[in-house]
Amino acid sequence: MKADLLIKGGTILTLNDRMEVLEDHCLVIESGKIIQICPFAKLKCDPAETIDASGCLVMPGMINTHSHLPMTYFRGLADDLPLDTWLNKYIWPLEAKLIDHDFVFDASVHGAAEMIHSGITLTNDMYFQMSAIADACSLAGLRVIVAEAMIDSKPGGDTAIESIGRKVLELREKYADNPLVDFSLAPHAIYTCSEATLRRSAEEAVKHGLLLHMHLSETKSERESCLHTHLKSPVQYLRDLGVLEARCVFAHGVWVDEVEMAMLASAHASIALCTDSNLKLASGIAPIKAYREKGVRLSLATDGVASNNNLDLLAEMDFTAKLHKVINHDPAFLPAEELVRMATIEAARALGKGDELGSLEEGKAADLLVLNLQELEAQPLYNPYSHLVYALNSHSIRDVVIAGSIVMRSHKLVNVNETELISKAQSYKARILAEQ
Ligand SMILES: [Zn+2]
Structure with missing residues (x-):
């Protein structure tokens, strides 16, 4: 043979x-x-x-179910800050000045290279400039699901409702021969998207069999604002807009109650746990024990390096296990084998790729x-x-x-020169500092 x-x-x-x-x-x-x-x-x-x-x-290669690859050059730029200050004062103004095709491509090659070093073979990414991310990952050899973050509330951001899905479908066709690249739809979050954007995203995701990738209840104030504005819990609000009809990966899910968990469990929905990011930004601790009791699928994720500050799923497994043992006063909770499943086969299933990825079996990738x-x-x-x-x-x-x-x-x-990546990161640092 x-x-x-x-x-x-x-x-x-x-x-x-x-x-x-x-x-x-x-x-x-x-x-x-x-x-x-x-x-x-x-x-x-x-x-x-x-x-x-x-x-x-x-x-099997590990699968990162929530990342922002192009944020690599923002690593360590603004730490020890609350999420809203971090986003509104630092990240979003810088993104408005700096983000173009080359920035996204270069930062994504760096991030993809770093992920490969950390044993990640697929990442579920959300940012801007989808083809730059797809090309960067293809260059490094990393498998990626790419999505454009839709943000209505950001200055300059205004999602054209009728165009939601169109670009993703065009890119899907363009990259049809590339086995490393797939695309999904990513309304950024409840607090950044209009009802119309969320509803239309869900419809398009269902219609075209696309994964729907969004942030959910990362902070307590995010949940409270949803309750105040929409008079519903975040998951109920999304369910009523039809979002749970799609296959959904929700990043964070820190502030979710048991009624919401039951809704998630009965849908094609899963939570991408971002433990390190949630701890560093003091967002809270996701209720893993309750999620498991309610039967909600869980996977692990790094989030972006600007809020983590690494892309290391082995480390994510380690402190997710220990943190949840200590808060549940139970050293038997979350045994090692289950963490490894969450980083591999469970993550593949969460992304709708359980038949192709996540385990070493004949016929799989x-x-x-x-x-x-x-x-x-x-x-x-x-x-x-x-x-x-x-x-x-x-x-x-x-x-x-x-x-x-x-x-x-x-x-x-094999595919990228690490010395060049390091010097490129240093030259971008100078540019970023000049823009601050
Ligand atoms: Zn995120």
């Missing part, structure tokens, strides 16, 4: 329904897909390239990570899930494969 790539050896975490962990197996990859998983002894294959994963952990276990901090190993959540960090990620292509080999990115 011919193959493009063979991954042999190592401990393979499949994340399939049986959560199988395989030893002495190999993955055969052809045309971007896993075509065979078999014991090494039974392998009959002539691969063009081989990754020796002996002594390593092999797992070859999006995977090889983590080096031959380091002091990785030994001894009794439970690989525990290591992923509590012991390893992104420096353990040695190789990254996306859609069957090696995009990071032995810690080095």
